[in-house]
Amino acid sequence: MTPQETVERALAASGSDDCVAIADEKSTANLRWAGNTLTTNGVSSSRQLTVIAVARRADGVRVGVVSRAGVRDDQIDDVVRAAEDAAAGAPPAEDAAEIPGADNHRPFVGNWDSPSGATDISVLRDFATALGEIMRGAQTSGRKLYGFAEHQLTSTFLGTSAGLRARHDQPAGRVELNAKSADLARSAWTGAATRDFADVDIAALDAGLAERLDWAKRTVSLEPGRYETLLPPTAVADLLIYLYWSAGAKETAEGRTVFSKPGGGTRIGERLSPLPVTLASDPAAPGLGCAPFVIAHASGDDLSVFDNGLPLSRTEWIRAGELSALPSSRYSARLAGLPAMTPEIDNLTFSAAESAGTLESMIASTRRGLLVTCLWYIREVDPQTLLLTGLTRDGVYLVENGEVTGAVNNFRFNESPVGMLGRLGEVGATGPTLPREWGDYFTRAAMPPIRVDGFNMSSVSQAS
Amino acid sequence: MDDPVSRIDSEFTSLPLRELADAALTQAKALGAQHADFRLERIRQQQLKLSDTSLQRLFDADDSGLALRVIVDGTWGFASTVDLTPEAAAKAARQAVEVANVAAAVNTEPIELAPEPGYGDVTWVSSYEIDPLEVPAADKIALLTEWSRQLLAHNAVSHVDASLDQVRECKFYSDGSTTAIQQRVRIHPWLTAVAVTDDGLFDTMRTLAPPAGRGYEYLTGAGWDFAAELAELPELLVAKLSAPSVKAGRYDLVIDPTNLWLTIHESIGHATELDRALGYEAAYAGTSFATLDKLNQLQYGSPVMHVTGDRTAEHGLATMGYDDEGVAGQSWDLITDGVLTGYQLDRRMALLNGFGRSNGCAFADSPSHMPLQRMANVSLHAAAGGPSTAGLIAGVQDGIYIAGDKSWSIDMQRYNFQFTGQRFFKITNGRLDGQLRDVAYQATTTDFWNSVEALGGPQTYLLGGAFNCGKGQPGQIAPVSHGCPAVLLRGIRILNTAEEGAA
Numbered sequence A: 001m002t003p004q005e006t007v008e009r010a011l012a013a014s015g016s017d018d019c020v021a022i023a024d025e026k027s028t029a030n031l032r033w034a035g036n037t038l039t040t041n042g043v044s045s046s047r048q049l050t051v052i053a054v055a056r057r058a059d060g061v062r063v064g065v066v067s068r069a070g071v072r073d074d075q076i077d078d079v080v081r082a083a084e085d086a087a088a089g090a091p092p093a094e095d096a097a098e099i100p101g102a103d104n105h106r107p108f109v110g111n112w113d114s115p116s117g118a119t120d121i122s123v124l125r126d127f128a129t130a131l132g133e134i135m136r137g138a139q140t141s142g143r144k145l146y147g148f149a150e151h152q153l154t155s156t157f158l159g160t161s162a163g164l165r166a167r168h169d170q171p172a173g174r175v176e177l178n179a180k181s182a183d184l185a186r187s188a189w190t191g192a193a194t195r196d197f198a199d200v201d202i203a204a205l206d207a208g209l210a211e212r213l214d215w216a217k218r219t220v221s222l223e224p225g226r227y228e229t230l231l232p233p234t235a236v237a238d239l240l241i242y243l244y245w246s247a248g249a250k251e252t253a254e255g256r257t258v259f260s261k262p263g264g265g266t267r268i269g270e271r272l273s274p275l276p277v278t279l280a281s282d283p284a285a286p287g288l289g290c291a292p293f294v295i296a297h298a299s300g301d302d303l304s305v306f307d308n309g310l311p312l313s314r315t316e317w318i319r320a321g322e323l324s325a326l327p328s329s330r331y332s333a334r335l336a337g338l339p340a341m342t343p344e345i346d347n348l349t350f351s352a353a354e355s356a357g358t359l360e361s362m363i364a365s366t367r368r369g370l371l372v373t374c375l376w377y378i379r380e381v382d383p384q385t386l387l388l389t390g391l392t393r394d395g396v397y398l399v400e401n402g403e404v405t406g407a408v409n410n411f412r413f414n415e416s417p418v419g420m421l422g423r424l425g426e427v428g429a430t431g432p433t434l435p436r437e438w439g440d441y442f443t444r445a446a447m448p449p450i451r452v453d454g455f456n457m458s459s460v461s462q463a464s
Numbered sequence B: 001m002d003d004p005v006s007r008i009d010s011e012f013t014s015l016p017l018r019e020l021a022d023a024a025l026t027q028a029k030a031l032g033a034q035h036a037d038f039r040l041e042r043i044r045q046q047q048l049k050l051s052d053t054s055l056q057r058l059f060d061a062d063d064s065g066l067a068l069r070v071i072v073d074g075t076w077g078f079a080s081t082v083d084l085t086p087e088a089a090a091k092a093a094r095q096a097v098e099v100a101n102v103a104a105a106v107n108t109e110p111i112e113l114a115p116e117p118g119y120g121d122v123t124w125v126s127s128y129e130i131d132p133l134e135v136p137a138a139d140k141i142a143l144l145t146e147w148s149r150q151l152l153a154h155n156a157v158s159h160v161d162a163s164l165d166q167v168r169e170c171k172f173y174s175d176g177s178t179t180a181i182q183q184r185v186r187i188h189p190w191l192t193a194v195a196v197t198d199d200g201l202f203d204t205m206r207t208l209a210p211p212a213g214r215g216y217e218y219l220t221g222a223g224w225d226f227a228a229e230l231a232e233l234p235e236l237l238v239a240k241l242s243a244p245s246v247k248a249g250r251y252d253l254v255i256d257p258t259n260l261w262l263t264i265h266e267s268i269g270h271a272t273e274l275d276r277a278l279g280y281e282a283a284y285a286g287t288s289f290a291t292l293d294k295l296n297q298l299q300y301g302s303p304v305m306h307v308t309g310d311r312t313a314e315h316g317l318a319t320m321g322y323d324d325e326g327v328a329g330q331s332w333d334l335i336t337d338g339v340l341t342g343y344q345l346d347r348r349m350a351l352l353n354g355f356g357r358s359n360g361c362a363f364a365d366s367p368s369h370m371p372l373q374r375m376a377n378v379s380l381h382a383a384a385g386g387p388s389t390a391g392l393i394a395g396v397q398d399g400i401y402i403a404g405d406k407s408w409s410i411d412m413q414r415y416n417f418q419f420t421g422q423r424f425f426k427i428t429n430g431r432l433d434g435q436l437r438d439v440a441y442q443a444t445t446t447d448f449w450n451s452v453e454a455l456g457g458p459q460t461y462l463l464g465g466a467f468n469c470g471k472g473q474p475g476q477i478a479p480v481s482h483g484c485p486a487v488l489l490r491g492i493r494i495l496n497t498a499e500e501g502a503a
Helices: A003-013 A073-088 A121-140 A202-215 A233-245 A249-253 A330-336 A359-364 A417-421 B017-030 B086-106 B137-152 B216-220 B226-241 B257-269 B347-352 B389-393 B445-450 B497-501
Strands: A018-034 A037-057 A060-069 A143-160 A165-181 A187-194 A225-231 A277-281 A315-319 A348-352 A368-382 A387-400 A403-408 A410-415 A424-427 A431-433 A445-447 A450-461 B035-051 B054-072 B075-081 B120-125 B159-174 B178-196 B202-206 B249-255 B307-310 B331-336 B377-380 B398-410 B416-428 B431-435 B439-444 B452-455 B462-471 B476-484 B487-496
Touching: A003 A018, A003 A037, A003 A073, A003 A143, A018 A121, A018 B086, A037 A073, A037 A121, A037 B054, A037 B086, A060 A073, A073 B054, A121 A143, A121 A165, A121 A202, A121 B086, A143 A202, A165 A202, A187 A202, A187 A368, A187 A431, A202 A387, A202 A403, A225 A233, A225 A359, A233 A277, A233 A348, A233 A368, A233 A417, A233 A431, A233 A445, A249 A330, A359 A403, A368 A450, A368 B497, A387 A450, A387 B398, A387 B497, A410 A417, A410 B416, A410 B497, A450 B416, B017 B035, B017 B054, B017 B086, B017 B159, B017 B178, B035 B086, B035 B137, B054 B086, B054 B137, B075 B086, B137 B159, B137 B178, B137 B216, B137 B226, B178 B216, B178 B226, B202 B226, B202 B416, B226 B431, B249 B257, B249 B389, B257 B377, B257 B398, B257 B416, B257 B445, B257 B462, B257 B476, B377 B462, B398 B439, B439 B445, B439 B497, B487 B497
Parallel strands: A037 B075, A060 B054, A187 A387, A225 A368, A348 A445, B120 B178, B249 B398, B377 B476
Antiparallel strands: A018 A037, A018 A143, A037 A060, A143 A165, A165 A187, A225 A450, A277 A315, A277 A348, A368 A387, A368 B398, A387 A403, A387 A410, A410 A450, A424 A450, A431 A445, B035 B054, B035 B159, B054 B075, B159 B178, B178 B202, B249 B487, B307 B331, B307 B377, B398 B416, B416 B431, B416 B439, B439 B487, B452 B487, B462 B476
């Protein structure tokens, strides 16, 4: 049975007041290497059916959600019954709402009927050959290469008993490359997101790392302290993704986030940065395309299974330096007193109007500062200020009088991305980047390099 | 109690497990694989989440699939599928061989595995009384609702989050000489009370009950006293809100097992993973300062420390009869008298590095992933006849007692770490002297563990842990436990997090 037929069969089998069926087809292929040789690899294919059964009773709306992998045709009815049983035994759902119907049909129905595709190891065949060549080169020149390449294709088919049919195909890929000197004392990293691997130039990525390893031939020990710091796009992405994840409307309205207003309400409308920066998500962002409708396999603080299929459009979370929206479901938007729901969207861009600077031009205009390669092990220390801690990784460089003059020891930082927005010294031109830390969950980002005044490097890490 | 074998999910055991294994293994051998192993798993999970007594999430997941791992001409190949038919199993074998052929372009080290005895047909079931997935969701929701109500009844508590995660994992493994059917159950309940003041200050206090390899009985009295913990939570939160901010500096610390388990996890558990020490995780999870040349040399910590890895602790989250390479569960030394004496291994690394036999640490978190070396239960032993927690506190003039985990972060070679906690109590002249706020401890791993002066006795020992230790690419999670006593350390750096965040 096709995923489309599975959705229709589940909806037809439903005896509840409302029903949502989501069929996901996912295929993946990956290669992983370390020390100039393969470590793991694999291909997998999976198929999942999620049924959301809604029972509308006088004393409240109840919902049950059951998700099952590898469902055979003769098991679809079992999944529907299990969801209905779960709904029957549940107390009322806090986020109950109308299920989206045929009104939301038109924007998505276009390719509903076409077959879903799949990826397999062949997408990595040319890449593996090129990688094998640069590994042999690295071996000859005394470098060790580590990394990972992965391609995924997920097709999601969503139907509701109110007549909505929506489908989304999401290709996603990434390559990460880490080069180390033979004694492992010097390390450099780069990564790229890709939709199909056709645009991945592994030799160029490798050449960039070789330059950075050369920068690190001179080392400088620096004490902890607050430094003028240049953060590249990947590091900016990792800090701002955490901010995005910490800005939910529900907890903000409850007074529990950095965006809560003392005494009640939210800080929407407050200035966060002196520069006219914009943090936004857009399902149609060029090269970063993602689902243009809500896909919710389970409810959470700002995600509701009742919103499945509602359309998504460009949302500016920060506009011209001011907080302008918070991720929300219909339910949490109402709780927070927001005019309309603005659900989380699966990409993030950050930019400042008319910024043209590159990392290179920002280095050239730096009298003394640090240049970071990427950040790692980022965790929240204090939600009141959104203080985050983490490490610099795979190269911190000292910039003096417009030039990189050597590599510096790694640091543990303690910084808030909200506080950082208030201390932005410069924002460069925005371009696509792979978030180093959150790339497992979040690969679609476009970020600029930034200059931050007084970035808090709290202690030295001996890691190299 | 019933015969353990009869407790294994009957829907799982009624699948054509051996027929599918045979189809895949036969196909792999026919295509030239020198080694092939087959797994078939069914993982049932339920997540419950309440927000201020309202049901936010009731989610049931049921994931099944099969996987085949092969070695072809010295190169790994792996493939998996959710279709449980002989045709799909044979196709997975063909795909695994194709993956090995593509991957051969980047492979320079032929894969060989350390020998392990064949165990024939074996069965293993974890130690629990009531399968939580067989308890009606309504009963579980009612219990969480009642607990949430109790907390909300206190006028200082503004909000309560309550969660209950439950997992039943069934695994079939066959490599031709060992065929294992296993089932384990785990459960993690937690509640967080939130206070928000009129002037915008907010803080939380979470239950300290660890996740456990137990059944529903854990919520009704076996292994934890929830009634007692919930009763004290609101007043602890009130005291935390009005507590003074800590003065940054060096302090003597008494750390409770509810906090120290995570420090052990990050700074000993991960650092003694041999795949990290060898660099296999260098581009992602990171490496380890505890490299092979330091084995039997490095004074990792104080001579009072004895740390073991095990797959055998009752109710341990990493406890298992056999790993995903057919290696039987064991217990072994990692740190002896404070010296690094062992690593966590899989069969490839054990042979490659002269350890002889694997200690059984190869696991995948689902049939769609290839096994990696994953963490055993890594535990610090208590001092026989050692003091109580109060006895340790009595030896501190000016210090801090820390309980419950919260924020954690450690560098990619496991040197520099920073942890916070749920509860910080000032110690003055050997007695607790009220709570403190804004506390984090920051140290380098070997400095920290060499600062241990004394270990509590067995009466202070607790098995902590987590459901979701992350590692590998593609990312995998693993459940793991860490036991330890309360511990006294001297002169550890304490940060004031409010000062750290001030611009």
